[in-house]
Amino acid sequence: MAISRVLTGVRPTHEDGQHLGHYVGALRGWLNYQSQLNTECFFLVADIQALTTHADQPQMIRESVKGVVKDWLAVGLNPNLANVNFVLQSQVKDRAELSLLLSMIAPWGELARNPTIKEELDKMKSKGSSETVGFMTYPVDQAADIYMISPPNEQGNEILVPVGADQLPHLEFAREIARRFNRAYDVNLFRPCEGRTTDVGRLSGTDGQGKMSKSQGNAIMLSDSAEIVKAKIMGMYTDPNRHRSTDPGTVENNPLFEYFDAFAPDHEEVDEYKRKYRLGQIGDVYLKQRLADIINNMLDPIRERYIENQNAPVGDYLLAGTARASEICSEVVAYAREAMYLGFPE
Ligand code: TRP
Numbered sequence: 001m002a003i004s005r006v007l008t009g010v011r012p013t014h015e016d017g018q019h020l021g022h023y024v025g026a027l028r029g030w031l032n033y034q035s036q037l038n039t040e041c042f043f044l045v046a047d048i049q050a051l052t053t054h055a056d057q058p059q060m061i062r063e064s065v066k067g068v069v070k071d072w073l074a075v076g077l078n079p080n081l082a083n084v085n086f087v088l089q090s091q092v093k094d095r096a097e098l099s100l101l102l103s104m105i106a107p108w109g110e111l112a113r114n115p116t117i118k119e120e121l122d123k124m125k126s127k128g129s130s131e132t133v134g135f136m137t138y139p140v141d142q143a144a145d146i147y148m149i150s151p152p153n154e155q156g157n158e159i160l161v162p163v164g165a166d167q168l169p170h171l172e173f174a175r176e177i178a179r180r181f182n183r184a185y186d187v188n189l190f191r192p193c194e195g196r197t198t199d200v201g202r203l204s205g206t207d208g209q210g211k212m213s214k215s216q217g218n219a220i221m222l223s224d225s226a227e228i229v230k231a232k233i234m235g236m237y238t239d240p241n242r243h244r245s246t247d248p249g250t251v252e253n254n255p256l257f258e259y260f261d262a263f264a265p266d267h268e269e270v271d272e273y274k275r276k277y278r279l280g281q282i283g284d285v286y287l288k289q290r291l292a293d294i295i296n297n298m299l300d301p302i303r304e305r306y307i308e309n310q311n312a313p314v315g316d317y318l319l320a321g322t323a324r325a326s327e328i329c330s331e332v333v334a335y336a337r338e339a340m341y342l343g344f345p346e
Contacts (some may be wrong), residue, residue: 009044018071019219021203021212030195071079085321099144143174148329163288171195185339204255210277233292245283283305
């Protein structure tokens with residue numbers, strides 16, 4: 001039976017404590033993959049990629065590796081399942097070689113035009129830091145993250161890469177790298193990876209001003225207490241033109257309903273709220289209380305798992321998943337070397 005593989009990654013940098021936006025945009029989808037037993041999942045902590053922006057904070061990165069894994073455990077990702085691997089990027093040694101080999105056929109011109117790179121570059125420059133070679137080429141390195149688990153003897157099996165929309169240029173690039181490699185060496189080694197974005201997309205912040213982000217102060221963190229969640233929701237932005245609960249309200253682009261859509265298990269209940277809101281028959285306060293309950297119910301088991309996993313063997317989990325990725329990667333690299341005629345002459 002064909003198995004498929006899923007790989008995705010995050011950069012361990014503390015700025016990225018996990019919030020509801022990450023939950024709906026990424027983690028919830030990863031949980032779905034994990035529950036498909038014929039899908040082998042690789043969740044990568046990209047500590048080398050974190051150095052592309054935080055080379056001056058190596059200890060912070062090491063600390064964040066632990067934080068990322070604890071967030072994963074809290075949402076219910078389970079490295080004890082046979083099909084789930086937590087991988088530490090820097091410890092798959094052959095991955096670095098794959099990255100170097102891929103860089104030989106990776107088109108520079110496309111890297112230079114990559115919109116995500118451009119955006120990140122602008123941000124770095126506005127902070128006064130200058131780009132490194134490692135930063136400029138990280139999409140190549142990210143392609144190596146993906147193809148390191150490209151099963152060489154199982155052609156036809158695809159690698160799905162669930163990511164946010166900002167990562168799609170990197171995946172398009174990785175697909176091009178696979179095609180170029182196969183064409184250049186007349187092999188069928190890499191099957192172009194398949195990006196998967198979630199349909200929810202970006203979740204708005206509680207202030208209704210752009211997407212949820214810890215640094216904007218408009219985020220509900222997965223580790224927030226029930227009281228804090230309630231306070232944040234009671235203070236959240238809704239329809240600014242509605243002054244009393246008998247005013248007809250607007251549902252579209254109203255974060256209150258965006259959250260109901262994202263988190264309420266019962267869609268009929270939400271449809272009823274929307275109908276009444278438009279007619280001015282239901283109050284914001286009532287709805288916010290209800291929403292706070294729904295989100296707190298969802299977060300309760302996550303909070304419990306944060307506590308349960310306080311002393312979880314994070315290092316052991318990473319070690320096991322990294323060993324699995326390394327095993328596949330060394331095979332992939334052997335094939336790539338052969339395709340490129342690297343080796344001692346007879
Ligand atoms: N660049 C991704 C991000 O910033 C993280 C990442 C690293 C990744 N390696 C990956 C994502 C491989 C998908 C596949 O979010």
